[in-house]
Amino acid sequence: MDLRFTDEENAFREEVRAFMRTACPEPTRRKMIEGRRLAKEDMVGWQRILNAKGWAVPHWPVEWGGTGWSAVKQYIFREEMQATPAPEPLPFGVNMVGPVIATFGNEAQKKRFLPRIANLDDWWCQGFSEPGAGSDLASLKTSAKRDGDHYVVNGQKTWTTLAQYADWIFCLVRTDPAAKKQEGISFLLIDMKTPGITVRPIQTIDGGHEVNEVFLDEVRVPAENLVGQENKGWDYAKFLLGNERTGIARVGISKARVRRLKEIAALERIGDRALIEDERFAMKIAAVEVELKALEMTQLRVLADERTRKGKPDPRSSILKIKGSEIQQTISELLMEAVGPYALPDQVPHDDTERWNEPPIGPDWAGPQAPHYFNFRKVSIYGGSNEIQKNIIAKAILGL
Amino acid sequence: MDFELSEEQRLLKDSVERLLADRYGFEARQGFLREPEGWSRALWQRYAELGLTGLPFAEAHGGFGGGPVEVMIVMEAFGRALALEPYLASVVLGGGAVRLGGSEAMRSAVLPGVAAGERKLAFAHAERQARYDLADVAATARRDGGGYVLDGAKSLVLHGDAADQLVVSARLTGAQRDAQGLGLFLVDAAAPGVTRRGYAMVDGLRAAEVTLANVRVDATAAIGEPGEAFRLIAQVVDQGIAALCAEAVGALAAMHELTVEYLRTRKQFGVPIGSFQVLQHRAAEMLIGVEQARSMAMLATMMAEEGDATERAKAIAAAKVQIGRSARAVGQAAIQLHGGIGMTMEYQVGHYFKRVTAIDTMFGDADHHLARLARMGGLIAA
Numbered sequence: 001m002d003l004r005f006t007d008e009e010n011a012f013r014e015e016v017r018a019f020m021r022t023a024c025p026e027p028t029r030r031k032m033i034e035g036r037r038l039a040k041e042d043m044v045g046w047q048r049i050l051n052a053k054g055w056a057v058p059h060w061p062v063e064w065g066g067t068g069w070s071a072v073k074q075y076i077f078r079e080e081m082q083a084t085p086a087p088e089p090l091p092f093g094v095n096m097v098g099p100v101i102a103t104f105g106n107e108a109q110k111k112r113f114l115p116r117i118a119n120l121d122d123w124w125c126q127g128f129s130e131p132g133a134g135s136d137l138a139s140l141k142t143s144a145k146r147d148g149d150h151y152v153v154n155g156q157k158t159w160t161t162l163a164q165y166a167d168w169i170f171c172l173v174r175t176d177p178a179a180k181k182q183e184g185i186s187f188l189l190i191d192m193k194t195p196g197i198t199v200r201p202i203q204t205i206d207g208g209h210e211v212n213e214v215f216l217d218e219v220r221v222p223a224e225n226l227v228g229q230e231n232k233g234w235d236y237a238k239f240l241l242g243n244e245r246t247g248i249a250r251v252g253i254s255k256a257r258v259r260r261l262k263e264i265a266a267l268e269r270i271g272d273r274a275l276i277e278d279e280r281f282a283m284k285i286a287a288v289e290v291e292l293k294a295l296e297m298t299q300l301r302v303l304a305d306e307r308t309r310k311g312k313p314d315p316r317s318s319i320l321k322i323k324g325s326e327i328q329q330t331i332s333e334l335l336m337e338a339v340g341p342y343a344l345p346d347q348v349p350h351d352d353t354e355r356w357n358e359p360p361i362g363p364d365w366a367g368p369q370a371p372h373y374f375n376f377r378k379v380s381i382y383g384g385s386n387e388i389q390k391n392i393i394a395k396a397i398l399g400l
Numbered sequence: 401m402d403f404e405l406s407e408e409q410r411l412l413k414d415s416v417e418r419l420l421a422d423r424y425g426f427e428a429r430q431g432f433l434r435e436p437e438g439w440s441r442a443l444w445q446r447y448a449e450l451g452l453t454g455l456p457f458a459e460a461h462g463g464f465g466g467g468p469v470e471v472m473i474v475m476e477a478f479g480r481a482l483a484l485e486p487y488l489a490s491v492v493l494g495g496g497a498v499r500l501g502g503s504e505a506m507r508s509a510v511l512p513g514v515a516a517g518e519r520k521l522a523f524a525h526a527e528r529q530a531r532y533d534l535a536d537v538a539a540t541a542r543r544d545g546g547g548y549v550l551d552g553a554k555s556l557v558l559h560g561d562a563a564d565q566l567v568v569s570a571r572l573t574g575a576q577r578d579a580q581g582l583g584l585f586l587v588d589a590a591a592p593g594v595t596r597r598g599y600a601m602v603d604g605l606r607a608a609e610v611t612l613a614n615v616r617v618d619a620t621a622a623i624g625e626p627g628e629a630f631r632l633i634a635q636v637v638d639q640g641i642a643a644l645c646a647e648a649v650g651a652l653a654a655m656h657e658l659t660v661e662y663l664r665t666r667k668q669f670g671v672p673i674g675s676f677q678v679l680q681h682r683a684a685e686m687l688i689g690v691e692q693a694r695s696m697a698m699l700a701t702m703m704a705e706e707g708d709a710t711e712r713a714k715a716i717a718a719a720k721v722q723i724g725r726s727a728r729a730v731g732q733a734a735i736q737l738h739g740g741i742g743m744t745m746e747y748q749v750g751h752y753f754k755r756v757t758a759i760d761t762m763f764g765d766a767d768h769h770l771a772r773l774a775r776m777g778g779l780i781a782a
Contacts, residue, residue: 001409001469002402003702009401072401255780262782282774283767289779290696290718290725290770297695304403319688393687394680398660 047120082252127171187233206371242313315396342366454515462512479650486559494521501624522563532764541570560608561598724766
């Protein structure tokens with residue numbers, strides 16, 4: 001047992017860090033540090049920088065742009081990207097639909113979609129949740145009826161993140177209404193420009209516009225856009241969700257947020273000293289640092305076992321999801337507490353363009369903190385709510 | 401980055417676990433508690449035969465040249481068995497002080513006996529007024545001719561009643577809470593002026609209140625440089641904490657397994673109570689507490705011999721915080737999920753609960769180490 005990184009891994013970390021520091025555009029990095037929203041151009045620009053370097057999709061098969069890195073190297077890469085902090089690649093393409101197409105798609109689909117995903121030429125969004133299908137995803141109702149060489153899709157998807165920018169949506173649709181609920185579902189790729197698709201924004205409690213409803217009304221989708229076999233979509237969805245959970249600990253992001261928290265707590269005053277010198281507040285920060293260190297070690301342990309699991313998802317990734325989201329939420333609370341009363345002015349744009357109050361009211365660092373706190377209630381809900389994760393632990397690990 | 405045990409380490413783990421599984425069942429342990437020392441002489445002998453008591457010492461000193469990982473393996477198994485013997489006191493703490501700070505002459509004279517299980521040491525450092533402050537030492541060491549005269553009172557000396565020799569901290573110079581001016585001395589427990597009052601703690605382990613009145617020792621009794629012992633004390637305690645963290649993980653994991661098994665078998669309303677989601681979620685939360693504790697115990701093990709004292713202190717403090725928090729959360733849930741049976745002395749889970757509660761308190765509870773970590777600036781540089 002030797003929990004230190006090898007010399008080679010440390011050298012790799014230095015290489016990644018040096019690249020991230022110089023390659024990530026400074027305005028993008030500032031937005032990340034300050035917790036401000038990224039524009040579509042920030043995301044696309046960064047993804048293309050990564051792709052030019054050959055690091056856009058490290059975890060993919062090598063023939064489609066993967067790097068062949070070990071699990072530990074991939075972890076180091078992700079951690080350094082998060083620590084920069086640079087934007088994480090849009091997950092819907094590179095982490096979700098990309099691996100599904102690479103694993104279950106046909107050659108034509110791979111050739112058509114994978115390079116465009118790696119370069120973010122196509123912006124993908126995820127059409128899973130429906131108004132009546134959240135945690136009980138398999139009860140989804142959106143239907144796809146075969147009509148010649150097309151499927152005709154009708155229904156409604158919701159919580160569709162960043163659909164306002166999307167070129168494509170991958171959808172779970174019901175192709176066999178008579179089958180048992182998991183068995184009549186298919187995985188369909190739909191061009192967002194197809195007639196019959198309407199995107200309606202949902203404003204979340206932070207005032208932002210991240211998520212949307214997507215209505216599908218007699219949408220004609222070429223049958224060649226079916227991934228894998230008809231009525232096997234649930235298997236692909238499970239594969240996708242299993243991949244989603246491994247990256248969900250967000251250790252590097254949380255480290256960067258703790259650094260930001262300490263910067264702000266050094267600037268804020270309480271009585272005659274800096275807030276960070278207040279023992280009570282310093283202990284709150286230290287407490288979340290301990291949790292985060294434990295999570296990091298747990299993640300490395302899960303990662304180390306990945307070799308022996310041969311690609312099967314590890315149910316312990318549910319632990320990572322639960323702790324990772326709780327820690328992100330705690331940090332967002334502390335950031336809001338740190339700025340004190342200046343958390344209160346509403347200074348976030350209620351559309352995608354400009355600041356609400358310009359110049360900002362109060363210190364420059366205060367504005368994003370309350371919205372960030374409000375927004376981050378989402379992390380224990382999405383990707384399988386933390387309660388669902390506990391069900392998974394009870395069943396898959398404890399055998400209850 | 402490698403979490404795997406080596407072949408030798410796996411063999412060590414197997415042999416310790418097998419010994420304890422065979423000989424240290426709950427009923428056997430209840431018997432050991434009633435023995436005169438409050439632990440098993442027979443098992444102590446077996447530990448020595450297996451080489452456990454010599455594990456961290458150099459071969460030249462009768463040991464096996466093992467490191468923190470080997471100690472972790474043994475302590476985790478002891479945690480699962482709720483072992484009562486003075487292993488931490490003699491091998492890790494007392495033996496650790498001599499190993500890390502003693503002269504070659506002292507190590508050659510003392511450690512082979514410790515390794516053979518024939519000589520037992522104890523670490524007599526804490527004092528009543530000190531709470532968890534390692535620098536707070538009121539006991540004094542006065543130079544006298546070629547030696548020293550020690551006076552003072554030491555409290556909660558783990559297995560102090562069974563020890564043949566005590567590693568005693570005492571102040572040569574400075575004010576009561578100064579880190580400067582401390583010395584460590586190896587003192588015969590039978591020396592004139594040493595009195596010990598032994599007692600059982602809430603977890604069944606033994607400790608002693610020790611008083612030193614005009615106790616004379618030779619100059620060669622000093623461990624390390626007299627007046628400069630604080631760093632050594634801190635290092636010994638950090639290694640003790642790392643060992644305790646591993647012990648706690650063994651106990652926490654066992655407690656969790658007992659609880660899950662109980663949820664599977666206990667029936668109410670005609671079904672196993674483990675079919676109720678509210679209890680499933682609590683069991684899942686317990687597992688998270690155990691795994692987070694295990695992760696930090698590994699970190700503590702990795703950092704136990706780190707040369708950078710600040711980095712080591714931060715990591716060990718963080719580990720102790722996690723262990724303390726998990727001890728509370730997992731322990732309380734284990735009792736609650738067992739219901740009434742968890743409250744009884746005749747059932748095992750309560751004994752685990754008491755041991756992990758004691759571990760939280762030993763060498764500073766979670767809040768103490770959290771405050772310490774915060775004062776050191778936390779784990780992540782701003």
